[in-house]
Amino acid sequence: MTVWLANTAFRAMCEEGAALHPLESGGIVLGWRASNDTVVIDVRGPGPQALHGRYRFLPDHRWQVAEIHRLFEETCGDIDYLGDWHSHPDGSSAISSEDRATLRRISRRVHEPLMLxxxxDGSQESWITGCWKGRRHRGLIYRRFEVVIESIKLFEPPPNWTIE
Ligand SMILES: [Zn+2]
Known part of the structure; x- marks a missing residue:
């Protein structure tokens, strides 16, 4: 399973990450699913009322929800919310235990959400990415949540795919 990441979306994340460096920032990941693969065509930032700390950030949830609804309607449902993204300034791209908890929370309302x-490395010039997917398994008498790593492939979207 592959996450196809538009390099325009990747650049937008890197720019937001660099602008808030050394504080953490992030936002939402937008796109669609195609059988087993996921296409990330765009991202949004934290929103105007977000709070940024060194090792965590609190997004402007109301703004993000409004943005998701707006894009969903404008694209007739082609573009939907896929999950969250955030930066680890001077850190690794590994998922933390807090990130896992966040992913678990998102998975209650979104099917197999992504955490990008x-x-x-401190230079703010080269960013590396990691992507995880949360999966809930519901048995008759058990409930399990697992986090699986996804491979990321960058691609160049056609210019007319840009969403305003
Ligand atoms: Zn994190």
Whole structure:
């Protein structure tokens, strides 16, 4: 299973990450699913009322929800919310236990959500990415949540795919 990440979306995350460096920032990941693969065509930032700390950030949830609804309607449902992204300034792209808890929370309302992480080496010039997917398994007498790593492939979207 592959996450196809538009390099325009990747650049947008890197720019937001660099602008808030050394504080953490993030936002939402937008796109669609195609059988087993996921296409990330765009991202949004944290929103105007977000709070940024060194090792965590609190997004402007109301703004993000409004943005998701707006894009869903404008694209007739082609573009939907896929999950969250955030930066690990001077950190690794590995998923933390807090990130797992966040992914678990998202998975209660979104099917197999993504958690995309960008991390830099301190130079703010080269960012690496990591992507995870949360999966809920519901048995008759058990409930299990697992986090699986996804492979990321960058692609160049045609210019007319840009969403305003
Ligand atoms: Zn994190």
């Amino acid at each position: 992480i960008i991390a830099d």
